[in-house]
Amino acid sequence: MTTITIGSRKSKLAMWQTDTVAAMLAKSGMETTINSMETKGDKILDVSIAKIGSKGVFTVELEEELQNGNTDIAVHSAKDMQSILPDGFELIAFTDREKPNDVLLSRDSSIDLGDSQKKVRVGTSSVRRIALLKHFYPHVEAVEMRGNLQTRIQKMDDGACDALMLAYAGVKRMEYEDMIVKIFSEEEFIPPVGQGCIAIESAVNLDAGKREKVRDCLNNPDSEVCLLAERAFLRVMEGGCSIPAFGLAVLQGDELLLRGGLSSLDGQTVLVKSVRGSREEADPLGRQLGSYILDNGGREILADIQRQQG
Numbered sequence: 001m002t003t004i005t006i007g008s009r010k011s012k013l014a015m016w017q018t019d020t021v022a023a024m025l026a027k028s029g030m031e032t033t034i035n036s037m038e039t040k041g042d043k044i045l046d047v048s049i050a051k052i053g054s055k056g057v058f059t060v061e062l063e064e065e066l067q068n069g070n071t072d073i074a075v076h077s078a079k080d081m082q083s084i085l086p087d088g089f090e091l092i093a094f095t096d097r098e099k100p101n102d103v104l105l106s107r108d109s110s111i112d113l114g115d116s117q118k119k120v121r122v123g124t125s126s127v128r129r130i131a132l133l134k135h136f137y138p139h140v141e142a143v144e145m146r147g148n149l150q151t152r153i154q155k156m157d158d159g160a161c162d163a164l165m166l167a168y169a170g171v172k173r174m175e176y177e178d179m180i181v182k183i184f185s186e187e188e189f190i191p192p193v194g195q196g197c198i199a200i201e202s203a204v205n206l207d208a209g210k211r212e213k214v215r216d217c218l219n220n221p222d223s224e225v226c227l228l229a230e231r232a233f234l235r236v237m238e239g240g241c242s243i244p245a246f247g248l249a250v251l252q253g254d255e256l257l258l259r260g261g262l263s264s265l266d267g268q269t270v271l272v273k274s275v276r277g278s279r280e281e282a283d284p285l286g287r288q289l290g291s292y293i294l295d296n297g298g299r300e301i302l303a304d305i306q307r308q309q310g
C-alpha cells in the first residue's frame with residue numbers, strides 16, 4: 001500500500017485542511033502520516049506579514065521537509081502561496097473550492113459598516129482588506145490583527161476591535177458561521193488569489209507514482225483552471241501578501257472569467273479589469289490581466305507601495 005507523508009502547519013485550520021486531505025487519500029486506498037510544524041509566520045505575531053517579508057513566510061519550513069524527503073506533500077491555503085515557487089517545488093493539485101468571499105465576524109449582530117456616523121474597529125492583517133475598507137468604508141478603523149482564528153476572536157472579545165474581517169472558508173471550516181454579520185460581495189471586495197482553495201505542494205523529484213496518485217485523488221480540474229489563471233496574474237504583478245492585489249477566476253460553462261486588480265495602500269486608487277477566454281487559456285489570460293493592470297497605473301502604485309514599505 002502507498003504511504004503518503006503530509007506536511008502541515010499546526011494551527012487548527014491548517015490541521016482541518018490536512019485531515020480533510022488525509023481522509024480523501026485514505027478513501028482512495030493510501031495510508032497517510034502527518035508531520036506538523038510551526039512556520040515563521042506562525043511564530044512572529046507582533047509584526048505584519050508585509051514587514052516580515054511575504055516570500056514563503058508560511059511555507060519555507062514545510063518546503064525544507066519536502067526537499068529533504070521527510071514529507072511527500074505539503075498542504076497549504078492556496079492564498080498563502082507565493083506567486084513564484086522556489087526552484088525544485090511545484091503545486092500538483094488544487095482541491096474543491098469553498099465560497100471565496102470575505103466576511104465580517106462579530107459578537108454584535110447590529111454592526112453596520114454602512115453607517116458612517118458609528119465608529120467601528122475592524123481587525124485584519126491583510127493589506128488588501130485594509131485598502132479596500134479604506135476605499136469603500138473610509139470611516140471604519142482597521143486594527144492590525146495577527147494570529148489564528150481562535151486567537152483573533154479572543155483578541156476581539158478582549159476589546160481590541162469590534163469585528164474581524166476574515167475568509168468565509170476558514171470561518172466555515174472552524175464552525176464560526178453563526179458569528180458572521182456580513183458577507184462582502186466579491187464584486188467589490190475581490191478576494192486574494194487562491195482564497196477558499198487548498199493547494200498541494202511537492203518537490204519536483206517526488207516519486208512519479210505517488211505524484212500521479214495524489215493528483216488523481218485530490219485535484220479538481222475546475223479549481224485548477226481558475227487557480228492557474230489567478231496565479232499567472234499574480235506572477236506578473238510579482239505579488240505576495242505585502243501588496244493589495246486581488247483576483248478571482250470563475251468558470252461560466254467552458255468560458256473563464258478572470259476579474260482582478262490592485263489598490264493603493266490608502267484605498268484612494270483601485271484598478272479593476274475583467275478578461276474572458278476559454279479554459280485552455282488560463283495562464284495567458286492571467287498574464288494578460290497582469291500586464292493590463294501594470295500598464296494602466298499599476299506600476300506607479302507598486303512603486304509607491306515599495307517606497308512606503310521601505
